[in-house]
Amino acid sequence: MRNFLDTPPNIDFLKIKKQGYILSTLLVIASLVIIFTKGFNLGLDFTGGTSIQVRFVDRVDIGQVRAALRLVGLEDSMIQAVGTEGNEYEIRVSLKKGKSSEIVEKVKKALKEKFGDKFEIRKIDYIGAVVGEELRKASVYSIVAVLVAILLYVGYRFEPVFAIGAVIPLFHDAIITLGIFSLLGQEVNLAVIAAILTVLGYSLNDTIIIFDRIRENIKLRGKKNLLQLVNQSINENLSRTIITSGTTLFSVLALYLFGGESLKGFALALLIGIVFGTYSSIYVASPLVVDLERFFRKRGQPAKEATR
Amino acid sequence: MKADLKWKLVAVFGILVVAIYLVLSKPVKLGLDLQGGMSIILEVDVDHVIQTQYKQLAQDIRKKLKENHIDVLSVKVNKDGILISLLDPTHTDKAFKVIKENFPQVDVKAADGLITVAFSQWELDRIKRLTVQQAVETIRNRIDEFGTLNANVSKLGERRILVEIPGVVDPERAKAIIGKTAQLELLEVIDTAFSKEELLKKYPEGLPPNTRILEGVPEKINGKVVKEWFLVKDTPIVTGSQLKDARAAVDSRGKPAVNFELTDEGASIFGEATAKLIGKRIAIVLDNKVVSAPVVRSRISKSGQITGDFTPEEAADLAVVLRAGALPAPVEILEERVIGPTLGKDSIEKTLKAGIFALVLVGLFMIWRYAISGFISVISLLFNGLLLWAAMVFLDVTLTLPGIAGIILNIGMAVDANVIIFERIKEELKRGKTLRVAVEEGFRRAWDAILDAQITTLIAAFVLFQFGTGPLKGFAATLSIGTVTSIFTALFVTKLFLDIVLGGKKSLKYAF
Numbered sequence: 001m002r003n004f005l006d007t008p009p010n011i012d013f014l015k016i017k018k019q020g021y022i023l024s025t026l027l028v029i030a031s032l033v034i035i036f037t038k039g040f041n042l043g044l045d046f047t048g049g050t051s052i053q054v055r056f057v058d059r060v061d062i063g064q065v066r067a068a069l070r071l072v073g074l075e076d077s078m079i080q081a082v083g084t085e086g087n088e089y090e091i092r093v094s095l096k097k098g099k100s101s102e103i104v105e106k107v108k109k110a111l112k113e114k115f116g117d118k119f120e121i122r123k124i125d126y127i128g129a130v131v132g133e134e135l136r137k138a139s140v141y142s143i144v145a146v147l148v149a150i151l152l153y154v155g156y157r158f159e160p161v162f163a164i165g166a167v168i169p170l171f172h173d174a175i176i177t178l179g180i181f182s183l184l185g186q187e188v189n190l191a192v193i194a195a196i197l198t199v200l201g202y203s204l205n206d207t208i209i210i211f212d213r214i215r216e217n218i219k220l221r222g223k224k225n226l227l228q229l230v231n232q233s234i235n236e237n238l239s240r241t242i243i244t245s246g247t248t249l250f251s252v253l254a255l256y257l258f259g260g261e262s263l264k265g266f267a268l269a270l271l272i273g274i275v276f277g278t279y280s281s282i283y284v285a286s287p288l289v290v291d292l293e294r295f296f297r298k299r300g301q302p303a304k305e306a307t308r
Numbered sequence: 309m310k311a312d313l314k315w316k317l318v319a320v321f322g323i324l325v326v327a328i329y330l331v332l333s334k335p336v337k338l339g340l341d342l343q344g345g346m347s348i349i350l351e352v353d354v355d356h357v358i359q360t361q362y363k364q365l366a367q368d369i370r371k372k373l374k375e376n377h378i379d380v381l382s383v384k385v386n387k388d389g390i391l392i393s394l395l396d397p398t399h400t401d402k403a404f405k406v407i408k409e410n411f412p413q414v415d416v417k418a419a420d421g422l423i424t425v426a427f428s429q430w431e432l433d434r435i436k437r438l439t440v441q442q443a444v445e446t447i448r449n450r451i452d453e454f455g456t457l458n459a460n461v462s463k464l465g466e467r468r469i470l471v472e473i474p475g476v477v478d479p480e481r482a483k484a485i486i487g488k489t490a491q492l493e494l495l496e497v498i499d500t501a502f503s504k505e506e507l508l509k510k511y512p513e514g515l516p517p518n519t520r521i522l523e524g525v526p527e528k529i530n531g532k533v534v535k536e537w538f539l540v541k542d543t544p545i546v547t548g549s550q551l552k553d554a555r556a557a558v559d560s561r562g563k564p565a566v567n568f569e570l571t572d573e574g575a576s577i578f579g580e581a582t583a584k585l586i587g588k589r590i591a592i593v594l595d596n597k598v599v600s601a602p603v604v605r606s607r608i609s610k611s612g613q614i615t616g617d618f619t620p621e622e623a624a625d626l627a628v629v630l631r632a633g634a635l636p637a638p639v640e641i642l643e644e645r646v647i648g649p650t651l652g653k654d655s656i657e658k659t660l661k662a663g664i665f666a667l668v669l670v671g672l673f674m675i676w677r678y679a680i681s682g683f684i685s686v687i688s689l690l691f692n693g694l695l696l697w698a699a700m701v702f703l704d705v706t707l708t709l710p711g712i713a714g715i716i717l718n719i720g721m722a723v724d725a726n727v728i729i730f731e732r733i734k735e736e737l738k739r740g741k742t743l744r745v746a747v748e749e750g751f752r753r754a755w756d757a758i759l760d761a762q763i764t765t766l767i768a769a770f771v772l773f774q775f776g777t778g779p780l781k782g783f784a785a786t787l788s789i790g791t792v793t794s795i796f797t798a799l800f801v802t803k804l805f806l807d808i809v810l811g812g813k814k815s816l817k818y819a820f
Binding site (some may be wrong): 002003006007053055100101104105120121122123124125126127128130131135138139141142145146149150153154157190191194197198200201202204205208209212213216236239240243244246247248249250251252253254255257258259260262263266267270 | 341349351479480483640641642643644645646647648650651654655658659661662663665666669670673674676677679709710713716717718719720721723724727728731734735738753756757760761763764765766767768769771772774775776777780783784787
């Protein structure tokens with residue numbers, strides 16, 4: 001049992017590569033559709049505004065919090081539960097309602113009136129419009145920067161075909177992760193962007209390990225039957241792919257389950273990203289190498305730059 | 309044991325000792341999100357300073373031109389510079405020369421009696437730099453004056469300032485101390501009224517030259533709230549820069565107030581001015597608001613009093629702020645985060661639990677799958693944790709909540725290198741190679757893939773470090789440090805222990 005996959009299986013992964021392409025394309029399109037129609041539940045980092053996290057001594061339901069806020073005209077603020085104990089809430093007030101000082105005073109006053117001293121303000125965040133806008137831009141730039149840097153690095157270490165084959169799945173992973181966040185209405189904040197950047201760097205690991213094996217096998221046997229060679233490489237590496245992703249998933253799972261509310265979104269993004277990253281290294285990256293190679297060869301690209 | 313193994317063991321032991329020493333030498337710095345506190349990002353309105361400097365420059369240029377007998381039709385200051393039109397266009401070249409010679413810090417363009425003057429880029433940068441630097445120093449002074457706050461004030465980018473105050477803080481009070489411009493001016497009052505319109509109505513032909521209108525502070529007189537508006541001379545008699553001291557006090561009615569004392573220079577200027585203003589009012593102006601406007605009864609030189617509707621705490625804070633000096637320009641709060649102490653404690657407890665869980669899960673799996681080697685890789689993993697911690701102490705990296713997440717993530721990622729190597733070894737063993745050969749082969753062959761894989765993670769961490777804000781920088785830091793240390797432990801330490809345990813054996817049960 002502990003030696004599972006010790007003998008490489010002989011699964012014809014690439015036999016269903018067409019289905020893999022179709023599935024991936026559908027997932028990406030669906031994600032894009034959801035993102036563009038439903039949009040994101042953007043975090044405070046990007047929208048700006050004031051967020052106040054309050055913990056009550058007793059259980060309080062969301063209606064009571066809203067009723068309290070009605071006293072100061074802030075009842076249309078976003079109120080969301082923090083954790084599952086039902087005594088902690090985040091109140092988010094948009095920039096239009098005023099400066100953080102005024103908002104905090106108002107909220108304090110309202111809560112005091114309704115709940116007396118039985119609450120504690122645990123966190124206040126205020127993000128101005130300028131910073132929100134900047135962070136939005138910086139997030140997009142940084143994702144692009146990582147993709148370009150990775151493309152260049154992989155292009156330098158492997159043949160161009162491999163570089164393209166490695167980077168396209170990264171778009172796939174990032175878009176699907178964002179799509180799922182949009183679908184679930186999960187908050188997209190800076191930490192989630194950080195998680196996506198990490199996934200871009202990490203999910204490449206699997207791909208590179210497979211590519212490394214493909215590169216090695218090409219050296220041994222040449223590019224003649226690339227399809228079969230890639231298939232074999234995936235099979236030989238299957239245990240590695242599963243175990244490396246697995247141990248990292250253990251860590252991420254621990255973070256998701258026990259790491260507390262502040263890290264939940266972050267851990268979820270990693271979780272989704274790593275799962276799809278593993279899938280895409282087998283079903284997107286590897287078949288792409290085969291097809292791109294064929295494509296370029298048909299167009300008369302000299303096949304002699306096969307191995308470097 | 310072979311000699312080279314012995315030396316390697318000594319090296320690893322040496323690193324272990326240094327790492328333990330570092331870890332014990334001082335605690336790792338905790339971010340505000342873990343220990344609680346407040347962080348504020350301020351933006352300094354440097355354009356305001358540039359405007360003021362242009363106004364001053366315009367006056368100086370006008371004077372210089374007059375000295376050189378060049379008649380000026382008008383001088384206008386706008387946001388990009390000064391526009392001067394000459395009465396006689398034939399003087400253009402002469403004026404150009406005069407300005408060029410006397411004001412080397414500006415770029416001048418001249419044509420047909422119109423001259424535009426603007427600070428050179430170098431000068432603009434210098435002004436910006438100095439302004440922000442001065443603001444940083446002023447805020448530092450204020451915090452020092454205040455005494456109890458152990459804050460960190462630093463420049464952030466070109467025109468921003470980051471203030472971090474650990475521990476329990478009253479955010480409103482902290483903001484009042486940090487963010488108040490505290491520009492004190494004593495100005496001659498020319499006229500007053502109870503509304504702006506009323507005041508403007510008195511001057512149908514426009515305000516007299518070199519004056520401005522200022523708003524007073526609302527006051528309750530006989531149960532009615534009234535607000536006075538003041539027409540004052542533009543140039544102050546003295547400003548806060550001529551203050552020697554400011555102390556909280558009480559006024560004649562027993563209400564909180566701030567007493568101030570002028571420097572000798574300020575006192576002589578003020579004394580001279582007030583001697584001429586007996587019976588008239590002077591406005592005590594704080595940040596463009598008239599806080600009080602007493603009538604001058606006699607020559608005043610050294611001291612004065614700011615009264616207003618203060619609480620004792622506000623009076624004390626105002627005194628602190630005035631003593632420490634005015635900010636060179638107004639500041640705007642761009643971002644503010646306040647974290648209570650309980651939240652940080654909770655986060656530490658929770659992530660600690662998550663970390664232990666991850667470690668146990670990963671460790672058990674490694675031992676289950678790779679037996680003796682797995683056990684060795686777990687020791688390497690612990691060693692990696694120690695190195696990571698030591699590196700953070702050594703590099704003075706602040707540990708934040710995302711930073712802890714980075715460490716936990718690192719537990720799962722750090723073993724990846726060993727997994728890749730061990731899987732390779734298993735493969736080689738299956739092909740019938742001896743244990744010794746398989747181990748060598750596994751480490752040799754896996755090197756490329758491991759390096760490539762780790763470098764891409766480092767790329768992502770590096771970009772994140774560039775763009776991330778405070779807490780996320782902590783994540784990028786632990787992720788990248790952990791990645792580097794794990795390459796060392798997974799390749800070097802694991803290999804060393806494997807060599808010692810397997811000791812060149814051809815085979816060993818449960819080796820892998």
